Amino acid sequence: xxxxxxxxDHQEAINVATQxxxxxxxxxxxxxxxxxxxxxILIYLVALLAEFLAPFTPDEFRADYTYAPPQRLHxxxxxxxxxxFQPWVYGYKVEIEEEALRRVFVxxxxxxxxxxxxxxxxxxxxxxxxxxxxxxxxxxxxxAPMFLFGADKLGRDLLTRMIYxxxxxxxIGLVGVALSLxxxxxxxxxxxxxxxxxDNIIQRVIEFIRSVPTIPLWMGLAAALPTDWPPxxxxxxxxxxxxxxxxxxxxxxxxxxxxxxxxxxxxxxxxLDGVGQMRIILHHMVPSFLSHIIAALTLAIPxxxxxxxxxxxxxLGLRPPIVSWGVLLQEAQNIRTVAxxxxxxxxxxxxxxAILALxxxxxxxxxxxxxxxx
Amino acid sequence: MLRYILRRLLLMIPTLFGISIIAxxxxxxxxxxxxxxxxxxxSAAGDLVEEDVIAGLKARYGLDRPMHVQYLxxxxxxxxxxxxGTSFEWDVPVGDLIWSRLGLTVAxxxxxxxxxxxxxxxxxxxAAVRQYSWGDYFFTGIGFVxxxxxxxxxxxxxxxxxFKYFNQSxxxxxxxxxxxAPWTWARVQDMLGHLWVPMVILGTAGTAGLIRIMRANLxxxxxxxxxxxxxxxxxxELRLLLKYPVRVALNPFVSTIGLTLPxxxxxxxxxxxxxxxxxxxxxxxxxxxxxxxxxxxxxxLLLGVITVLGTLLSDLLLAWLDxxxxxxx
Numbered sequence: 001x002x003x004x005x006x007x008x009d010h011q012e013a014i015n016v017a018t019q020x021x022x023x024x025x026x027x028x029x030x031x032x033x034x035x036x037x038x039x040x041i042l043i044y045l046v047a048l049l050a051e052f053l054a055p056f057t058p059d060e061f062r063a064d065y066t067y068a069p070p071q072r073l074h075x076x077x078x079x080x081x082x083x084x085f086q087p088w089v090y091g092y093k094v095e096i097e098e099e100a101l102r103r104v105f106v107x108x109x110x111x112x113x114x115x116x117x118x119x120x121x122x123x124x125x126x127x128x129x130x131x132x133x134x135x136x137x138x139x140x141x142x143x144a145p146m147f148l149f150g151a152d153k154l155g156r157d158l159l160t161r162m163i164y165x166x167x168x169x170x171x172i173g174l175v176g177v178a179l180s181l182x183x184x185x186x187x188x189x190x191x192x193x194x195x196x197x198x199d200n201i202i203q204r205v206i207e208f209i210r211s212v213p214t215i216p217l218w219m220g221l222a223a224a225l226p227t228d229w230p231p232x233x234x235x236x237x238x239x240x241x242x243x244x245x246x247x248x249x250x251x252x253x254x255x256x257x258x259x260x261x262x263x264x265x266x267x268x269x270x271x272l273d274g275v276g277q278m279r280i281i282l283h284h285m286v287p288s289f290l291s292h293i294i295a296a297l298t299l300a301i302p303x304x305x306x307x308x309x310x311x312x313x314x315x316l317g318l319r320p321p322i323v324s325w326g327v328l329l330q331e332a333q334n335i336r337t338v339a340x341x342x343x344x345x346x347x348x349x350x351x352x353x354a355i356l357a358l359x360x361x362x363x364x365x366x367x368x369x370x371x372x373x374x
Numbered sequence: 375m376l377r378y379i380l381r382r383l384l385l386m387i388p389t390l391f392g393i394s395i396i397a398x399x400x401x402x403x404x405x406x407x408x409x410x411x412x413x414x415x416x417s418a419a420g421d422l423v424e425e426d427v428i429a430g431l432k433a434r435y436g437l438d439r440p441m442h443v444q445y446l447x448x449x450x451x452x453x454x455x456x457x458x459g460t461s462f463e464w465d466v467p468v469g470d471l472i473w474s475r476l477g478l479t480v481a482x483x484x485x486x487x488x489x490x491x492x493x494x495x496x497x498x499x500x501a502a503v504r505q506y507s508w509g510d511y512f513f514t515g516i517g518f519v520x521x522x523x524x525x526x527x528x529x530x531x532x533x534x535x536x537f538k539y540f541n542q543s544x545x546x547x548x549x550x551x552x553x554x555a556p557w558t559w560a561r562v563q564d565m566l567g568h569l570w571v572p573m574v575i576l577g578t579a580g581t582a583g584l585i586r587i588m589r590a591n592l593x594x595x596x597x598x599x600x601x602x603x604x605x606x607x608x609x610x611e612l613r614l615l616l617k618y619p620v621r622v623a624l625n626p627f628v629s630t631i632g633l634t635l636p637x638x639x640x641x642x643x644x645x646x647x648x649x650x651x652x653x654x655x656x657x658x659x660x661x662x663x664x665x666x667x668x669x670x671x672x673x674x675l676l677l678g679v680i681t682v683l684g685t686l687l688s689d690l691l692l693a694w695l696d697x698x699x700x701x702x703x
Contacts, residue, residue, distance in 0.1 A: 208392045212678050213640035223662035224403035338534050348527045356522040
């Protein structure tokens with residue numbers, strides 16, 4: 001992306017703009033990154049409002065609808081007074097397939113289930129305290145089957161589970177990155193600021209961690225988590241394991257910035273003025289590379305999400321009853337399941353979109369944060 | 375050059391030491407030690423656990439001694455006798471289980487590396503020479519897609535497509551006839567026929583990254599004055615391109631081996647599980663789930679060692695190619 005020089009009449013605004021404003025202006029020009037930012041915000045909103053957005057709850061199962069295929073969503077309903085906006089789906093009926101002698105679900109064109117907005121369904125608690133039984137979308141008759149993304153092996157709604165999985169998968173990225181950030185800034189900062197022998201040792205450690213194949217290492221560490229731990233502790237255990245390796249990249253960025261800034265005039269000036277080291281770091285150096293760190297953080301989130309998904313997929317990460325994208329994909333592990341229920345791949349689509357969007361936002365931020373970028 | 379090699383070899387020692395420590399920690403992590411597991415297993419099978427058998431095992435692994443002695447014993451057995459311990463799930467020495475699988479892991483990683491190069495080289499040149507063309511955008515797009523799809527998902531989707539539309543199973547590395555067969559030319563050919571699926575799956579992300587690097591480097595080179603001079607002298611466009619800019623832009627191919635190799639070996643672990651390849655991934659996973667820790671620890675140790683050796687080779691290769699590196703220390 002080429003950061004164009006703004007029109008002359010804006011020059012005034014540019015002269016007095018803060019660093020963040022400049023960055024935001026540059027970022028805004030990056031159309032792909034802007035679109036991705038909107039998508040990322042939407043995904044996090046989904047995670048926040050999962051209870052309200054999902055038509056059902058993740059553990060609600062309908063044993064008579066195991067592996068029900070996705071329904072086609074129709075938007076307009078024909079009534080006596082002509083076409084009217086009213087989403088609806090066909091019901092299911094069961095047929096026996098002649099050759100394989102197995103039950104298959106086909107749309108029952110006699111039965112129409114209307115879908116409403118803000119329908120009442122299972123009572124849930126929003127944000128942990130707001131009791132409500134309203135769901136954004138859902139069948140108007142609570143008992144009607146509605147499986148827009150199909151159902152899994154227990155007859156649970158895949159869409160609902162994907163929405164709930166968003167919460168775990170997207171938050172593990174944030175928590176993991178926060179942990180790596182602490183380690184990364186601490187060790188990278190020490191390494192870059194002190195230099196010399198300390199720097200040498202920390203750099204060797206980083207090189208070492210980066211030279212070990214990560215997935216086998218993660219697998220080994222994750223397998224050691226006791227199976228009888230409660231879900232929340234497993235969640236944090238996995239996050240700690242992921243950040244154990246994730247911090248190296250951040251430390252590298254921080255160190256590089258520290259090394260570059262250490263000899264800058266304004267740092268030397270502060271030093272000569274007798275400013276304390278802590279204050280130099282926090283007041284003079286950190287503000288000037290904060291934007292880089294944020295960009296590096298954004299780029300680290302997708303890696304965390306991918307790692308969690310991979311580990312859970314192997315059965316070494318999060319386990320049911322936790323619902324994460326990786327746990328959902330684990331159900332699609334063997335080819336036979338996938339052949340009968342290809343809609344289980346839908347979760348993969350969610351992973352794909354989230355990773356891609358986060359990568360684009362990170363790229364955009366990195367470009368915007370670097371004033372010398374071409 | 376000799377000094378560089380020596381320095382590089384010395385630097386390798388602490389890394390190898392670190393890897394062995396990590397593998398040892400992973401072996402020790404599960405609750406209880408090796409012996410309790412063996413005793414539990416033997417009594418579960420209804421066997422009488424004999425005192426002297428236990429005493430023998432204790433002495434062999436130094437289990438009643440402090441941690442560092444146990445570590446030294448374990449390392450000593452590996453270094454002096456090549457004894458990696460016993461896999462209690464399979465009841466055979468770990469050494470018998472791992473070598474063929476590690477060999478196939480290395481073969482797969484190397485094949486993927488070559489595939490990555492073979493694709494990234496021409497495509498990278500193309501993307502740089504025809505910057506912002508449709509082809510450039512197309513490959514950039516594929517690259518991003520490759521980065522965003524987890525390897526195992528790509529493997530699953532490919533398997534599904536092959537199963538659904540071509541009615542073919544793409545798992546494994548050998549046809550049923552060759553699984554147990556000794557190594558012959560026919561078996562190698564059979565393997566090559568199967569190898570391309572995991573190779574493509576594993577290679578996508580790496581290829582995408584390498585194309586970006588190749589493109590960026592070549593673009594930088596192409597803007598330099600010497601290119602203009604050569605063009606002014608009337609050098610043909612192809613010769614001009616291949617003679618210098620491409621040669622300079624090629625360095626990342628070798629220098630990124632150190633970064634790519636861990637990613638490949640690491641990625642192959644999970645892809646192999648999905649495609650059920652006879653490489654180290656599936657056996658490592660099984661060992662971890664069954665808490666067959668000597669087997670799992672040996673895998674992690676040796677995968678780490680392979681990576682370090684690969685990185686060493688790539689560094690030496692780079693130093694040989696680029697004199698700036700070997701003299702800059």
